[in-house]
Amino acid sequence: MSTELNAPRVDARRSDRVLASIMIVIALGALWFSRDMSIMASIFPRTIATLLLIFSVALLVRAFIARPQMPKPQPGSVGRRLGLVGVMLAWSFSLKWLGFIAASTLAAVALSLLAHYHGWTFKRAMAYGLVLAGIIAFFYTLFAILLNVPLPVGLLWRDL
Amino acid sequence: METLGFMAAAFSPMNLLLAVLGVAAGIFIGALPGLSATMAVAVLVPVTFGMPTEAALIMLGAIYTGAIYGGSYAAILVNTPGTPSAIATTFDGYPMAQRGDGDLAVTLSTLSSMVGGLVGALALLTLAPLLAQIALKFGPVEYFWLAIFGLTLISALSEGSTLKGFIGAGIGLLLSTVGVAVVGADIRYAFGSQFLLGGVEIISALIGLYCIPVLIDLVATPSAHLEPPEEGRGVRFNESLGLMWRSKFNSLRSAVIGTIVAILPGAGGSIASLVSYSEARRTSPRHERFGHGEPDGVIATESANNATVGGGFIPTFVLGIPGTPPDAVILGALLVQGFRTGPEMFTTNANVTYTFIGGLFIATLLMLPLGLLIGRYAFKSIVSIPKALLVPSIAFMTVIGTYAIRNNPFDVVVMVVLGVLGWVLSRYGIKASPIVLGLILGPIAEQGFVQGYLMGNASGSVLTVFFGRPISMAIIALTLIAVFYPLWRARRDRIVKNSNEEPRHEH
16 A cells, blocks of 8 residues: 555655756746746746745756665556546536536546446446436535526527 | 533534534535535525524534535545545545445444544533634745645655656646636636636536546446455454554644644645644654554544534634634624624634534534445445446546536536546556645645745845744744655665564575
8 A cells, every 4th residue: 555654665866866867857938938928927926936946956866876766656447547537627628518417427427427437337337327326416515406506507508 | 601501502302413424425526535524514605594593503503514524435445535535535445445445434434523523522622712812823935845745745755756746836836827827816837728717626526536546447447346244244343442542642643733723714724634634644663554544543534624624713712813714604603694704703603603512523423324324335335336337426426517517618627627637646556645735725725835935035134034034943943854854764774674684694
């Protein structure tokens, strides 16, 4: 387990170099884009970007002169991870168009399929489907009806 | 005697019922990622408008107390702090839950929250006017250094290298500058996007950075989310009492730190638990276990963050300056009820104030039975839910919780993007906590920094303004200790370890 005291560690030289390089680019970008700001508005982001630049250069130097280590990242299925990211992004972008209920139902089904590693039976699919429908109904009632949060109804359905 | 009489008024059946309802509602709302204590209080304020002032305040105080405590559930069981003040609870609470000690962590959190809450309420009862004077001595520069102190602490405390912690804090601070500038009102880093004008919403970022990486790793393997607890060991109350007794000084010290830090308006809540955690780790004989599921870590943070409830009311009542965001909402409710804050809260309106403090004591005590009951089922259900239901349920809460903050679908997009970014950064050794705290403390730090800079320019010496004031100097000293003490301690441990190993090599 990653939380154990003696969790396996890996060489971090390569990953630290990559991280430091990206951070240097971000810090330089933050400095570049602060050119047109007033002094009052730019002094803080410039100071932070300069500090970020210094820390990133220090990390880069350390990655060349020392042998830094870091905890071994958790292994697992890349496909399912990418799938989850795709579903979450699609869900967040489609809320406005499909509306809360339709987008959430589709996303919940997709996420359930992604997270399930065993075989599907009709009984299990029905049970999971009912539980997910119950969860969506509960939160819809809590937010839309009790807390009066105007959940998106979906631009697509409005025009129909 | 008169004070006791006012406090006893809180024990009326109606007030007791309101306190029970408030604590239960607070725990429930606080436990849901995305629904903060501020939101819990804000959403339920209208319910109290028709009530007598004492009853309204008791209910709001109970909701606030319950929500701050409830934030620990999500921190321990899902690695997502329900409220920013529960960030440090994830450090040891989640590792405890991962190894099957989630029940112990929740019970410890309940007991510590109760101790912290009682100390905070006691300070409110006895020391309010005195402590409020300390808050008045903090100017913009002191707030700037306080924010830097908080960021230094979290960078040094985060698992992994301190350098990466500082880079994480830098990312958070830069993210906090997106949108309209705190001073000067320029539009910064919005790249022409209308949605970025409002900046990165803190709670959305908090949910994304903590929750999305958990979800990404949950679907990656078929193994269980948390180790299931052993059968028939209940809530492990006696074991928790034993651990609390062992850590009694840790718990009390953390509660006192929480109370004192909370009197500083704005910055208090999120820094209090970090300072307590840092102190607990520094003084603990088991300091190397912190961050890997050490019960003392949970005790320190939870004692501190519930002490901020009572502590935060001190500047709210005495000075009219809300100590924490939920205090601001409660202050609004007080104004609606026709009350003015200030010294008269403890003289002319003493009946209302002391009845409220009595209600706060009741709410804090009620956390024990209610928390143990709810916590037991929360842990069991999280452990027993299959991943195919757990993943969509958590994802659902993150999406709806984020959307509900500003009713803006773009916040959901930002939450997901930041979450994915957080997962990638965690693979490179940068944890979520420094980024989130950078985002939270960024505006406080910037305001203090720019105002201090202007004051320095006006007086002719910027350096004197930043480095010449006693409180600033004390905070700078603490910041330096926070950076260098862990390095010194690690070096000392290494020398001791080497000297212990040397005689063995000689044989």
